[in-house]
Amino acid sequence: SQTIHQWPATLVQPVGSPLSLECTVEGTSNPNLYWYRQAAGRGLQLLFYSVGIGQISSEVPQNLSASRPQDRQFILSSKKLLLSDSGFYLCAWDRTGLAHEQYFGPGTRLTVT
């Protein structure tokens, strides 16, 4: 069966510090991978998606970047965090060409102070 992991589960970082969130998927190959953010009281906003190694598409201009160094690894980064980067970050995966359902990881709660 497939599983998706995210770490850390929670993170408190000062403004201006760097960020690295990691997501890995097990039990499948060549998944599409996604990063979402849920800000307080709001829906899920798609930040980045990737259809393969090294292929990253950005949905919104922002202070964040993403990378996919391996088939089942997706990393969300920032060089300098802003207060507005606080939120709940979710990684998701699905299979190319098959059903539309995406499967989400447990999320990372990021608080920028």
Add this chain to the structure above:
Amino acid sequence: DQQVKQNSPSLSVQEGRISILNCDYTNSMFDYFLWYKKYPAEGPTFLISISSIKDKNEDGRFTVFLNKSAKHLSLHIVPSQPGDSAVYFCAASAVQGAQKLVFGQGTRLTINP
């Protein structure tokens, strides 16, 4: 530009009764619709979906209805149970290289004993 809207931020229903959650969309290119359930501090879990070629899909206590002419879908839960208390997101997608989902803002459902 909110392409998927859930106009009710919260809904309270008595245990055993029917819960009806609503969702409207504006993009006529959407061809697949999904409902996700989310508990606090966890990732969303896929609940049920419907293709635009259908107007109803049922899975146990959960039924999703799609009215394409009105660009409206709804999720019916009957009978409602305390464990159904969560935030429910509707999502929509149009077939692309990566199947990007557009989420609504979510509706918090509370089931009262």
